[in-house]
Amino acid sequence: MGRSPCCDKIGLKKGPWTPEEDQKLLAYIEEHGHGSWRALPSKAGLQRCGKSCRLRWTNYLRPDIKRGKFSLQEEQTIIQLHALLGNRWSAIATHLPKRTDNEIKNYWNTHLKKRLAKMGIDPVTHKPKNDAILTSNDGESKNAANLSHMAQWESARLEAEARLVRQSKLRAGSSNSIQAQNSEFASTSSQLQKPVVPARCLDVLKAWNGGVWSAGGGGGGGELGSPTSTLSSAAGVGESSAALLEFVGNSFGSCEDSGMMKEESEEEWKRAAEYRSEEIRDPIPFMPGLQETSSFPSEWASESMRGNSEHVPSGNFVEKFTDLLLSTSSGDRPFSEDGGESDNGSGSGGGGGSGDYYEDNKNYWNSILNLVNSSPSHSPIF
DNA sequence: AAGACAGGCAACCGCGCAATG
DNA sequence: GCATTGCGCGGTTGCCTGTCT
Numbered sequence: 001m002g003r004s005p006c007c008d009k010i011g012l013k014k015g016p017w018t019p020e021e022d023q024k025l026l027a028y029i030e031e032h033g034h035g036s037w038r039a040l041p042s043k044a045g046l047q048r049c050g051k052s053c054r055l056r057w058t059n060y061l062r063p064d065i066k067r068g069k070f071s072l073q074e075e076q077t078i079i080q081l082h083a084l085l086g087n088r089w090s091a092i093a094t095h096l097p098k099r100t101d102n103e104i105k106n107y108w109n110t111h112l113k114k115r116l117a118k119m120g121i122d123p124v125t126h127k128p129k130n131d132a133i134l135t136s137n138d139g140e141s142k143n144a145a146n147l148s149h150m151a152q153w154e155s156a157r158l159e160a161e162a163r164l165v166r167q168s169k170l171r172a173g174s175s176n177s178i179q180a181q182n183s184e185f186a187s188t189s190s191q192l193q194k195p196v197v198p199a200r201c202l203d204v205l206k207a208w209n210g211g212v213w214s215a216g217g218g219g220g221g222g223e224l225g226s227p228t229s230t231l232s233s234a235a236g237v238g239e240s241s242a243a244l245l246e247f248v249g250n251s252f253g254s255c256e257d258s259g260m261m262k263e264e265s266e267e268e269w270k271r272a273a274e275y276r277s278e279e280i281r282d283p284i285p286f287m288p289g290l291q292e293t294s295s296f297p298s299e300w301a302s303e304s305m306r307g308n309s310e311h312v313p314s315g316n317f318v319e320k321f322t323d324l325l326l327s328t329s330s331g332d333r334p335f336s337e338d339g340g341e342s343d344n345g346s347g348s349g350g351g352g353g354s355g356d357y358y359e360d361n362k363n364y365w366n367s368i369l370n371l372v373n374s375s376p377s378h379s380p381i382f
Numbered sequence: 383a384a385g386a387c388a389g390g391c392a393a394c395c396g397c398g399c400a401a402t403g
Numbered sequence: 404g405c406a407t408t409g410c411g412c413g414g415t416t417g418c419c420t421g422t423c424t
Contacts, residue, residue: 015392101412
């Protein structure tokens with residue numbers, strides 16, 4: 001509908017960019033910024049469509065792009081976020097400073113997807129391929145439902161962040177100052193694609209670890225052994241709910257700050273495998289600590305609760321999340337019914353109930369991390 | 383050495399959404 | 404409210420390069 005042609009105009013060049021074209025584009029953007037991609041090519045003297053220019057800029061020429069191999073933690077971030085968000089590469093990219101969605105997408109398709117497949121993990125569902133046999137329909141649906149809740153929440157948050165970026169860009173864009181634009185590229189250009197808020201990583205999983213995994217009481221939580229997860233059944237209420245509340249708006253140091261960009265990779269996988277193989281005692285070290293708390297902007301929930309991914313089945317997450325918070329604050333334990341009597345975290349020994357519900361999910365994520373991290377470092381996969 | 387094959391990645395394409403007139 | 408425009412996203416393609424035979 002009403003869509004004007006873009007790259008099919010006669011006379012527009014397609015295909016690989018030449019250094020001369022790159023130079024023209026760079027020079028123009030450095031001098032003028034990119035106000036309108038559509039108008040840019042002619043102004044810059046390029047026989048390209050605006051879309052092609054934008055792509056070239058965002059995926060290749062932008063000064064804040066990190067190229068080269070992905071670090072172990074970047075890989076883990078991608079895998080885990082993909083488990084939550086599905087093929088929402090732009091959302092995943094917001095958690096990986098200096099990486100473009102296209103790069104992440106390519107890396108997933110060419111490396112990580114195959115790696116997971118070889119490890120027996122379905123790269124779409126992030127579950128072991130024989131999981132369907134091992135898991136009852138009921139348990140699976142619980143896993144899916146809970147994951148979907150988290151994913152929807154993350155989706156909403158990311159989109160809200162994106163809105164903030166757009167708004168801030170609009171504000172910034174109201175000034176035609178070249179310096180302003182240039183300084184923006186230089187200092188915060190990654191924020192052109194990312195939220196204004198500090199880069200985050202693994203919010204959901206962090207909350208998952210802090211709020212859900214640790215909530216198994218003295219049993220499962222104790223098994224995990226996190227300093228933050230030594231919850232008595234009484235204190236656990238407050239702490240786990242606090243973790244969830246922190247998760248609502250948490251903002252912690254960027255992945256980069258937390259050592260995200262360590263050079264990779266074999267050694268890191270090896271170290272991680274060693275570490276993880278000792279004991280899955282505390283997922284938290286993979287996730288920077290919870291630090292900041294902010295309020296829950298209602299607008300986050302106002303849109304984008306649409307189920308836009310097969311990973312994110314539709315459902316009224318906000319409602320349930322609110323219920324969760326309410327029940328938490330009212331003293332009910334949302335995560336565990338069985339207090340400290342669960343087994344060593346490996347199974348759903350106790351009967352039924354929400355204890356099993358979250359235990360299943362904990363085990364699910366444990367299995368992902370286990371499978372990823374415990375793969376032999378000498379494996380051809382790696 | 384050369385052809386075949388596979389993997390990796392840059393770029394293209396089409397769609398959806400938001401903004402605007 | 405509708406048409407149009409512009410941008411961003413995700414899927415896909417095709418070229419380039421490295422490896423194998």
